[in-house]
Amino acid sequence: MAEHTIGTYLIDQLAAHGVQHVFGVPGDYVLRFYQLLEQRGLPIINTCDEQGAGFAADAYARLRGLGVVCITYGVGGLKLTNAIAQAFAERVPVVVISGAPGLGERRAHPLLHHSVRDATSQLRVFEQITEAAVVLDDPVTAAYEIDRALSAALQAKRPIYIELPRDMLSVPAVPLLAVDPVPPASDPGSLDEAVREAAARLSAAERPVIVAGVELHRFGHQDLVADLARRSNIPVADTMLGKSVIGEHEPFYLGLYQGAMSHDEVRDYVEGSDCVLLLGVWPTDVDLGVFTARLDPSLCIAACDEQVSVGYHGYARVRLADFLIRLCAVAFPPRTLDGVPHPPVPARTPCGPDDRITVTELYRQLGAFLTTDMVVIADPGDAMFAAADLLTGRNEFLAPSYYLSLGYAVPGAVGAQLACPALRPLILVGDGAFQMTGMELSTAARFGLDPIVIVLNNGGYATERPILDGTFNDILPWRYSRLPELLGAGRAVAVDTACQLEAALAAARDRGRGFYLLEIRLSAGDMSPALRRLTAQLAAQTAA
Numbered sequence: 300m301a302e303h304t305i306g307t308y309l310i311d312q313l314a315a316h317g318v319q320h321v322f323g324v325p326g327d328y329v330l331r332f333y334q335l336l337e338q339r340g341l342p343i344i345n346t347c348d349e350q351g352a353g354f355a356a357d358a359y360a361r362l363r364g365l366g367v368v369c370i371t372y373g374v375g376g377l378k379l380t381n382a383i384a385q386a387f388a389e390r391v392p393v394v395v396i397s398g399a400p401g402l403g404e405r406r407a408h409p410l411l412h413h414s415v416r417d418a419t420s421q422l423r424v425f426e427q428i429t430e431a432a433v434v435l436d437d438p439v440t441a442a443y444e445i446d447r448a449l450s451a452a453l454q455a456k457r458p459i460y461i462e463l464p465r466d467m468l469s470v471p472a473v474p475l476l477a478v479d480p481v482p483p484a485s486d487p488g489s490l491d492e493a494v495r496e497a498a499a500r501l502s503a504a505e506r507p508v509i510v511a512g513v514e515l516h517r518f519g520h521q522d523l524v525a526d527l528a529r530r531s532n533i534p535v536a537d538t539m540l541g542k543s544v545i546g547e548h549e550p551f552y553l554g555l556y557q558g559a560m561s562h563d564e565v566r567d568y569v570e571g572s573d574c575v576l577l578l579g580v581w582p583t584d585v586d587l588g589v590f591t592a593r594l595d596p597s598l599c600i601a602a603c604d605e606q607v608s609v610g611y612h613g614y615a616r617v618r619l620a621d622f623l624i625r626l627c628a629v630a631f632p633p634r635t636l637d638g639v640p641h642p643p644v645p646a647r648t649p650c651g652p653d654d655r656i657t658v659t660e661l662y663r664q665l666g667a668f669l670t671t672d673m674v675v676i677a678d679p680g681d682a683m684f685a686a687a688d689l690l691t692g693r694n695e696f697l698a699p700s701y702y703l704s705l706g707y708a709v710p711g712a713v714g715a716q717l718a719c720p721a722l723r724p725l726i727l728v729g730d731g732a733f734q735m736t737g738m739e740l741s742t743a744a745r746f747g748l749d750p751i752v753i754v755l756n757n758g759g760y761a762t763e764r765p766i767l768d769g770t771f772n773d774i775l776p777w778r779y780s781r782l783p784e785l786l787g788a789g790r791a792v793a794v795d796t797a798c799q800l801e802a803a804l805a806a807a808r809d810r811g812r813g814f815y816l817l818e819i820r821l822s823a824g825d826m827s828p829a830l831r832r833l834t835a836q837l838a839a840q841t842a843a
């Protein structure tokens with residue numbers, strides 16, 4: 300085996316896990332590692348800001364299985380914490396590599412730039428928001444620690460933190476032990492019993508339904524759930540966080556379930572079912588329609604990463620994959636999908652040349668515009684909530700719909716297009732969110748990417764106005780469509796009417812000219828019915 304330094308070992312392990320890009324902003328504690336990354340063929344996508352790099356690495360990981368962000372100490376690392384907290388909350392395996400002061404210089408001069416309290420401050424912050432946090436300060440254990448941390452990220456689908464003191468970069472590494480990446484197996488007895496009881500209930504049910512959740516995506520079980528739906532003819536609803544787990548054009552697709560915020564037909568079907576199979580669903584407030592979901596636990600089968608419950612019976616140590624594989628082999632009684640509702644395709648309302656663009660019309664046109672070579676990336680706000688009705692394909696919708704950090708979509712699109720160059724990003728972003736990280740369009744331009752960017756300009760924080768309004772929900776009205784002039788790249792257009800939108804979307808199909816930004820100038824107070832329903836619930840909660 301060729302001799303490795305700690306730096307080369309780390310880089311080669313990342314490449315071995317399919318990583319082809321690293322996102323970040325350099326600083327003196329990490330510059331030599333950046334040089335080494337380039338020398339070993341891992342290009343660096345340097346973003347305008349570290350948070351942008353974190354979101355880009357997150358989207359890259361959602362599509363490819365692992366993402367990497369590399370930053371300098373303190374000023375860089377601590378700016379990443381929001382993005383990494385989101386990755387932890389939503390189970391996305393992102394590797395954070397932070398350069399750090401060398402061990403030698405720490406001994407000589409404790410007051411080194413970018414330090415906070417002491418040499419462990421940043422490490423302790425990341426321990427809270429990662430699955431494993433390691434410092435490569437010992438040549439004997441460094442390679443082992445790298446393997447152990449990477450294996451933790453891949454198994455738990457959560458971020459990890461690797462701190463690299465700059466004087467350890469070129470120290471020889473000793474690959475000692477292979478870390479066994481085999482995931483814990485299901486308990487055979489528990490698995491048998493869980494499958495038997497679940498299969499009996501699903502077979503006996505008159506109107507069973509599957510609700511597909513986020514873990515199916517994170518653990519790569521999309522084929523299994525589609526297979527189960529096809530074999531059993533049990534219809535499938537998805538959740539906002541699980542949107543993109545299944546193709547929403549499939550014949551067995553019922554619609555998006557979100558408690559009382561769902562369309563009536565979907566809510567009635569799911570809540571009227573006598574056996575609801577919840578696969579990888581997290582009962583978050585957003586996915587349960589701010590806890591308006593009415594699911595009788597005695598009629599539910601819930602399967603997550605490591606346990607299954609059937610009604611009130613719990614089965615420990617049952618892996619979701621094993622449970623699904625076994626369910627796919629069950630001979631269910633024949634059923635048809637007759638009578639199962641399908642999501643309505645919004646009708647085209649004839650519009651005159653001067654008809655003002657509305658959120659409803661925007662999403663109707665986007666529904667007709669979307670093709671299977673696009674990935675929709677939505678920021679929290681009406682951009683994301685209105686997208687509930689947008690039918691997307693498998694792996695073609697990304698949104699942080701649990702942790703809900705604004706500013707995800709533009710940098711996320713940079714990561715997504717680099718992860719899957721065959722997919723063109725369609726970014727849905729509010730004006731407030733755009734003002735947070737929209738400058739990452741500069742990164743998209745620099746690296747030759749061509750997202751379509753839909754900025755919903757509604758004069759500020761529309762999501763918050765129905766909850767509690769004040770001048771704090773206003774923002775400076777930027778001229779978003781002037782951005783190409785500033786960046787010297789891309790195209791943009793301001794859209795006031797439905798007809799202008801049709802023309803702009805037709806022009807957006809033309810590729811090869813960088814990003815295309817559509818500034819959608821909405822009337823004050825215009826919002827999607829989905830957001831109206833959500834904010835009514837949130838307002839009631841805030842007032843309570």
Ligand SMILES: Cc1ncc(C[n+]2csc(CCOP(=O)(O)OP(=O)(O)O)c2C)c(N)n1
Nearest residue numbers: 680681704705729730731732759760761762
């Ligand atoms: C980073 C971050 N800061 C603050 C919030 C709280 N917040 C939730 S929605 C919202 C308004 C978003 O405004 P905009 O992006 O314009 O979308 P709109 O609500 O207008 O659809 C804010 C500030 C958040 N979710 N994330």
Ligand SMILES: [Mg+2]
Nearest residue numbers: 729730731759
């Ligand atoms: Mg807004």
